[in-house]
Amino acid sequence: MTTVFRMRSDMLNIVRDDLERRHPFAAERVGFFLCRAGRLNDDGLVILAGAYHPVEDDDYLPDDTVGAMMGPGAIRKAMQRAYAAGAGDVSLFHVHMHGHSGLPEFSRVDVDESKKFVPDFFNVAPLMPHGIIVLSHDRAVGLCWRGQSQEPTLIGRFAQVGAPMRIWRGKR
């Protein structure tokens, strides 16, 4: 069962630039990909990033224990955008960045926190896959949920579509 995540280089450059902006108090920034999907032969999925929405400055909560803590408005707005964009046909992928090159690792907080909020995405698009993406300066890894009560699986393959085109395995 393969999961492929594809995104355009020009959009990814905008995302990385956005996530590197300093926030007034949060140590890092986060955002959301709005994605569409297609089925592959082996019960696999291809996820296609179509748009990016940063979390607004006011939707962060002060919290020194994590890099960025989203307030309830951040997730509510992301879900509203997903619903407005596709009325149930749009996937939501939370995204943030680790400031290094090479394949990033999920932190314990990345995994634990995402298990709290990603299942809520199924409330607006119950039949779509949802998940999280962690970018580095040149690579990404991701987790994909295929159902609200299912455990996430690693995204196996990434393709950055541009010139040059980059393709990499998303798991070690």
Added chain:
Amino acid sequence: MSGRLASQSFLGPESDSVLAAIEVGIVGLGGGGSHVAQQLAHVGIGKFVPVDHDIVEDKNLNRLVGATAEDVMAGAAKTAIAERVIKGVNPAALVTPRQMKWQEATADLRRCDIIFGCVDSYRERDELERFARRFLIPYIDVGMDVHASQEGFIISGQTVLSSPGGPCLWCLGILTQERIAEDARRYGEAGSRPQVVWANGVLTSLAVGLFVQLVCPWHGKSQLSACCEFDGNNHRVESNRLHHARNIRCNHFRSDELGDAFFCRSE
């Protein structure tokens, strides 16, 4: 860098593993696609989805690379010939042959990192490019034709690299309503379209070059889009169409028109 690919080490220190990890779809395995399959096998591509519903016939032997008279006698599938050629060069290659119309093989083609389209009609080119754009897959289109003129015949063709975000076949004027209407008018006509191996060889070599520069750029000017127009009478390749379309913002494909339109109903 392994011994077999050592002479292309200028593509990068990890180019052999990069190329081996790529999965390529080749739609149409006649005079164009058979060349593409053979060259990509030599380049070191590791995974292939060759798609063609047809079998090889005697009339194909003037241009179908790898096909033999025995294949004609046996009524061999073009996909089987492509698989044999690929595995003959690289036994480790993973080949998923699909002897069917490409519209029935989309679940495999969606997985591909790039698709080569070597199809006959403009209608099919249009459909294939639309499919590739929906799934954010760069599409390389190869087309050649021979036209009668007052002074004899004109061999021409083009190789186009159509990438998401760049100009499409419509922007470049390769696809026009007139050409698609002409396709429809000629549908069902007896006889085959004129094709020759040397022109196909030029156009498909350009296609493979455009692909390799995209995934293993050997210089600093990797191209997202390209349109190489072949003048087979004067033996020239030019790219005037892209020059004119360079500043056009493609409005034929919206950036949010992605994926399976019926994903939620296709379980």
